[in-house]
Amino acid sequence: QKEVEQDPGPLSVPEGAIVSLNCTYSNSAFQYFMWYRQYSRKGPELLMYTYSSGNKEDGRFTAQVDKSSKYISLFIRDSQPSDSATYLCAMSASRGAGSYQLTFGKGTKLSVIP
Amino acid sequence: GAGVSQSPSNKVTEKGKDVELRCDPISGHTALYWYRQRLGQGLEFLIYFQGNSAPDKSGLPSDRFSAERTGESVSTLTIQRTQQEDSAVYLCASSRTGTGGNGYTFGSGTRLTVV
Numbered sequence: 001q002k003e004v005e006q007d008p009g010p011l012s013v014p015e016g017a018i019v020s021l022n023c024t025y026s027n028s029a030f031q032y033f034m035w036y037r038q039y040s041r042k043g044p045e046l047l048m049y050t051y052s053s054g055n056k057e058d059g060r061f062t063a064q065v066d067k068s069s070k071y072i073s074l075f076i077r078d079s080q081p082s083d084s085a086t087y088l089c090a091m092s093a094s095r096g097a098g099s100y101q102l103t104f105g106k107g108t109k110l111s112v113i114p
Numbered sequence: 115g116a117g118v119s120q121s122p123s124n125k126v127t128e129k130g131k132d133v134e135l136r137c138d139p140i141s142g143h144t145a146l147y148w149y150r151q152r153l154g155q156g157l158e159f160l161i162y163f164q165g166n167s168a169p170d171k172s173g174l175p176s177d178r179f180s181a182e183r184t185g186e187s188v189s190t191l192t193i194q195r196t197q198q199e200d201s202a203v204y205l206c207a208s209s210r211t212g213t214g215g216n217g218y219t220f221g222s223g224t225r226l227t228v229v
Contacts (some may be wrong), residue, residue: 004156006156008154008156032217034217035219036217041159041225042222042223043118043123043205043207043221043222044157045203045220046217046219080216088157089154090157099145101147101159101162101170101173102147102157102159102177102217102218103154103159104156104157106154106155106156107156110207
């Protein structure tokens with residue numbers, strides 16, 4: 001079993017739809033949870049980060065963490081064509097010496113159709 | 115600089131040749147990471163620098179891979195005797211400290227193709 005599982009999609013939705021993206025993980029040592037957005041031929045860009053279980057909202061984006069189920073989600077409200085990208089979940093735990101190596105999901109490719 | 119800068123953006127090399135990839139982190143960022151992203155795969159951790167020391171090299175796939183960093187500045191990733199399976203996008207990221215709570219800033223990557 002991989003440490004982080006993420007459905008690669010692709011996921012295609014109409015403009016204005018609510019999008020739900022999810023990841024599951026197996027390593028209970030993970031402490032920090034992040035979502036990155038990656039446009040084609042660009043590096044990943046940090047969208048959201050959370051530490052504890054619960055919800056965190058930022059504009060049209062809501063990140064949700066359920067540590068008991070080892071499950072994280074990203075919701076996008078009122079989706080726009082500019083949201084079309086690959087979304088990567090990432091999580092980290094201390095590895096000592098200040099290293100917080102991130103473990104990434106494979107990414108979900110999202111297309112928002114006008 | 116304003117962001118993490120990587121060069122070259124694209125590199126095509128013949129199998130067996132050595133390549134050197136460069137990363138210029140954000141000024142003041144002490145932590146620097148190298149990741150590899152193969153087509154259709156997630157990002158694979160390669161190496162972590164804190165300043166110019168590398169306390170975590172656990173992701174380097176073989177002894178053909180090495181990296182160094184000058185102070186808290188530029189880092190270079192060297193791949194010797196390149197193989198076709200080395201073809202990937204090599205991403206560099208930096209952060210202010212080694213904290214994991216707020217993620218890192220990535221560069222746009224170097225797309226390496228070994229022919």
